[in-house]
Amino acid sequence: MGSISGFQTVDFVIVGAYLVLLVALGLFLSRKKDGKEKDSKDYFLAGNTLTWWAVGASLIAANISAEQFIGMSGSGFRIGMCVAAYELMAAVTLILVAKFLLPAMIKSNIFTIPQFLKQRYNSGVGLAFSIFWLLLYVFVNLTSVAWLGALAIRQILGIDSLSFMGMQFDFLNVCILFLFIVAGIYSIYGGLASVAWTDVMQVVFLVGGGLITAYFALEAVSGVGKGAWEGFKIVYNYAKEIPQDTHFSLIVNKAHDPAAFKDLPGIAGVVGALWFTNLGYWGFNQYIIQKGLAAKSIDEAKRGLLFAGYLKILIPFIVVIPGITAFVLFHAQGADASQIPGLAQGYFDLHGTIAKADDAYPWLIRNFAPVGVRGLAFAALVAAIISSLASMFNSTSTIFTMDIYKEHINKNASEKRLVNVGRLVAFISLVVAAVTVRPLLGGLDQAFQYIQEYSGFVYPGIVIVFGLGLLWKRASGTAAIWTSILTLPLGILFKVCYPEIPFQSRMGYVAMLLFAAFITLSLADKKHAVSADSVADSDKKTMKKWGCILGSIAALLFVSAVAQKIAFAMGSEFALYLDNIGYSAMFVMVAMLTACSVFLYSNASSNVKDPKSLAVDLNLFHTGRGFAIASFGICAIVAALYVIFW
Numbered sequence: 001m002g003s004i005s006g007f008q009t010v011d012f013v014i015v016g017a018y019l020v021l022l023v024a025l026g027l028f029l030s031r032k033k034d035g036k037e038k039d040s041k042d043y044f045l046a047g048n049t050l051t052w053w054a055v056g057a058s059l060i061a062a063n064i065s066a067e068q069f070i071g072m073s074g075s076g077f078r079i080g081m082c083v084a085a086y087e088l089m090a091a092v093t094l095i096l097v098a099k100f101l102l103p104a105m106i107k108s109n110i111f112t113i114p115q116f117l118k119q120r121y122n123s124g125v126g127l128a129f130s131i132f133w134l135l136l137y138v139f140v141n142l143t144s145v146a147w148l149g150a151l152a153i154r155q156i157l158g159i160d161s162l163s164f165m166g167m168q169f170d171f172l173n174v175c176i177l178f179l180f181i182v183a184g185i186y187s188i189y190g191g192l193a194s195v196a197w198t199d200v201m202q203v204v205f206l207v208g209g210g211l212i213t214a215y216f217a218l219e220a221v222s223g224v225g226k227g228a229w230e231g232f233k234i235v236y237n238y239a240k241e242i243p244q245d246t247h248f249s250l251i252v253n254k255a256h257d258p259a260a261f262k263d264l265p266g267i268a269g270v271v272g273a274l275w276f277t278n279l280g281y282w283g284f285n286q287y288i289i290q291k292g293l294a295a296k297s298i299d300e301a302k303r304g305l306l307f308a309g310y311l312k313i314l315i316p317f318i319v320v321i322p323g324i325t326a327f328v329l330f331h332a333q334g335a336d337a338s339q340i341p342g343l344a345q346g347y348f349d350l351h352g353t354i355a356k357a358d359d360a361y362p363w364l365i366r367n368f369a370p371v372g373v374r375g376l377a378f379a380a381l382v383a384a385i386i387s388s389l390a391s392m393f394n395s396t397s398t399i400f401t402m403d404i405y406k407e408h409i410n411k412n413a414s415e416k417r418l419v420n421v422g423r424l425v426a427f428i429s430l431v432v433a434a435v436t437v438r439p440l441l442g443g444l445d446q447a448f449q450y451i452q453e454y455s456g457f458v459y460p461g462i463v464i465v466f467g468l469g470l471l472w473k474r475a476s477g478t479a480a481i482w483t484s485i486l487t488l489p490l491g492i493l494f495k496v497c498y499p500e501i502p503f504q505s506r507m508g509y510v511a512m513l514l515f516a517a518f519i520t521l522s523l524a525d526k527k528h529a530v531s532a533d534s535v536a537d538s539d540k541k542t543m544k545k546w547g548c549i550l551g552s553i554a555a556l557l558f559v560s561a562v563a564q565k566i567a568f569a570m571g572s573e574f575a576l577y578l579d580n581i582g583y584s585a586m587f588v589m590v591a592m593l594t595a596c597s598v599f600l601y602s603n604a605s606s607n608v609k610d611p612k613s614l615a616v617d618l619n620l621f622h623t624g625r626g627f628a629i630a631s632f633g634i635c636a637i638v639a640a641l642y643v644i645f646w
Contacts, residue, residue: 007157011375018205018379022386023185026198050294054200055304058291058391060311061199064206065388068319069381070148073364074357076323077330079260080239080247081645084316085269086277088250088638091309093278095631098305101283102292103620104470106301110293111402113286113466120469120612121477123407128484129465130403132458133286137396140455141287142389142433148358149385150175155362156378176437179382180430183389188397188426198390202383207311209380210318217325217368223341232321235328238339247324250645254580265502266582270642271589273456273508280459284466287395302623306630313637319361326360396429397422456503457495460511461487464518464595472599473609473616476528479521483514490514508588515595522610532609539618540604547600554593561586 050058068087075083110116114133118126153175154160161168218231239247244256250269254261268274282288295301329340354363361381369377401422406413413421465483468475490513494506535543564583567575603616 007374007378008371010372011378014372014375015379015382018382019182022198022201022383023182025201026185026390049296050291050300050304051296052300052303052307055291055295055301056307056311057203058199059288059304059308061203061206061384061387062287062291062391063308063312063388064203064315064384065145065149068315069206069210069384070152070358070361071144072315073319073323073326073361074359075263076247076320077327077354077360078357079252079257079263080245080324080327081250081316081320082246082252082260082264082269084320084641085250085264085274087312087315087320088641089269089274090278090282091312091634092638093275093282094305094309094312095634096279097283097289097292098302099623099627099631100621101467101470102289102301102305103298104614105289106293106295106298107620108614112399113284113289114399114403117465117469117480118403118407120475120614121465121480122612125465125477125480125484126403127408129462130399133399134396136455136458137287137392137399138429138433139436142392142396142429143437145385145388145392146176146179146433147437149179149381151358152362152381155359156365156381158366173438176434179385179389180434183386184393184427184430188393188423188430199387202387203311205376205383206380206387207314207318209376209378209383211314212373213365213369213377213380214318214322214325216370216373217322217364220368221325221329221340226341231325234340235321235325238328239324247327248645250642251581253577254582261582262502265504265585266580268502268504268508268582268585268588272582272585273460273504273511273588275588275592276459276463276507276511277456279467280455280462284462286399287391290391290395290398302627306627306634309634310630313634313641316641322364323357323360326354326364330354330360330363393426393429397426400425456507457491458487460491460507460514464511464514468518468522468595468599470614472522472602473532473613474522474529474599474602474606475518475613476522476525476610477612478525478528479518482521483518486514486517502582505582505584508585508591511588512591515591519595519598525610528610529608530611532607533615535604535616539616542618543600543604543616547597547604550593550600551597554590554597557586557593558590561590 072083072086105113105116108116108119110119112130114126114130116126117129150172154171157171159171161171163169215228218228218235219226221231221234222228236248239245246252246257246260249256251266252260252264254266265272292301292305295304354360365374365377365381401418405421405425406418410417461483465480469480487510490510491506494501494510495503498506561583564575564578564586568579
């Protein structure tokens with residue numbers, strides 16, 4: 001059996017077997033144990049049974065979806081390696097989340113991120129963010145993952161419509177419904193335990209299948225028997241020979257590629273607002289951090305996040321390199337075919353086209369994955385989509401049930417009632433997302449950039465409100481409310497008034513204003529300040545030392561950024577180069593380091609605090625030698641990749 005997609009019987013068998021195994025495993029994990037009904041902790045936090053490898057695998061399975069396989073690969077096709085900054089800097093961000101943020105959350109004994117806001121500030125802030133996350137999950141996350149996944153399936157299989165009982169159905173709509181149903185079958189009934197433990201299996205498929213697809217695409221480039229490494233060198237050299245091409249540059253130069261610079265403005269991925277995207281996503285995103293909250297212990301959670309950091313470093317090789325490979329192959333057809341041995345030798349026949357960037361990865365699978373491997377690659381893609389959808393269903397139900405239903409509708413709800421409400425809400429979110437997905441996302445060229453930009457409207461406020469609430473004893477509810485109120489209008493205002501500025505830069509400017517507002521309002525809020533307990537002398541000394549170090553670094557970076565502006569105005573060529581790689585992003589790093597310096601000095605020296613602040617206890621952030629070695633390994637690999645692909 002075959003098809004226009006090139007799928008053979010063995011490919012369909014592999015995909016079918018995977019789906020059967022997934023649903024069977026999910027339902028098996030959903031079963032009652034010893035006849036006991038699940039309580040809210042079992043359903044929403046897997047009974048705090050997750051090991052480090054389950055935490056790490058589930059984090060990555062929830063994160064890697066069609067957004068990466070299709071959206072990021074599409075961005076790799078269009079703008080190149082620079083989009084990998086999201087993945088590489090995410091690996092570094094996971095170290096900070098593991099060391100500083102997650103331990104404080106676990107100590108607070110929370111189910112949800114908005115629940116922490118209620119405890120730390122007030123119920124109004126918590127409710128506002130609960131509603132925000134619900135809207136974001138249903139109308140941005142669920143819809144984008146399902147849409148990109150359905151597009152990929154349609155492109156790979158080469159099917160536009162289906163006939164059934166004399167009626168014609170749009171295959172895209174059928175795919176969307178199919179993905180939602182499969183993800184919902186086990187996640188809605190079984191809760192987080194089913195999601196997390198099936199993710200362990202799914203991450204093997206998606207990482208393994210992704211690497212295998214990349215290998216065979218590169219091997220096809222090199223021609224018969226030459227291997228993937230030779231294919232990579234051919235792709236690299238071809239792209240480098242294109243005048244001012246930036247496909248293999250992690251740092252985009254505005255003078256070389258203004259369009260790519262607008263998506264990722266130079267060094268902003270290292271020192272700029274990308275930190276807010278990553279901290280917001282990995283530190284304060286319910287469907288991500290919920291896996292850490294469900295760990296057996298704080299140490300187990302920390303190890304799980306570091307494991308996820310190493311897996312993140314693999315993602316550019318799984319999705320971005322294939323996107324660049326598709327760019328080279330697609331554009332080398334015809335006159336340049338002789339430069340690609342696989343094309344010159346007629347090693348493969350190309351089917352389909354890349355009408356828009358997000359078609360790149362499906363086009364690769366369809367054309368270059370061999371029989372059997374094609375089914376495995378397709379299963380990997382489906383695994384990525386379904387695991388993300390399952391996590392989002394569970395987190396949507398968790399937030400509504402624990403933050404809205406239990407707090408504002410039925411405070412005395414039984415455990416059984418809470419679980420049933422959670423299941424109902426997950427089902428409703430499935431239906432709403434399925435109905436709205438096409439109107440919201442039809443016609444996009446790079447869905448990954450769409451998701452990043454519109455998430456970027458709110459991430460600065462999220463990071464500031466949550467981060468300072470966790471770490472600064474003077475952070476006040478008044479400051480949190482006003483920061484929450486200002487976040488979205490400021491983002492929209494900058495978008496409307498300065499559309500030509502890259503969205504990463506706009507996000508940085510908004511963050512700087514919000515930092516200033518939050519710190520000023522908190523320090524000025526005398527009415528809600530109470531006497532603070534004295535800090536241990538050793539802790540006080542440590543905080544002052546690091547406050548001084550970070551403040552000094554901020555001052556030096558500020559001077560360098562101002563000097564660059566002055567030299568640029570005077571016509572310096574080096575200053576022009578710095579401007580072209582987005583040196584203005586350094587002001588964002590100055591703002592972040594200054595904020596850290598302020599709260600460290602304030603925690604050490606101030607004799608007042610917000611009445612709902614967390615106790616200052618540096619022992620909470622203590623990590624051992626193993627954590628340090630693993631963290632150094634992540635940073636060293638990321639630094640090496642930036643040096644190689646600068």
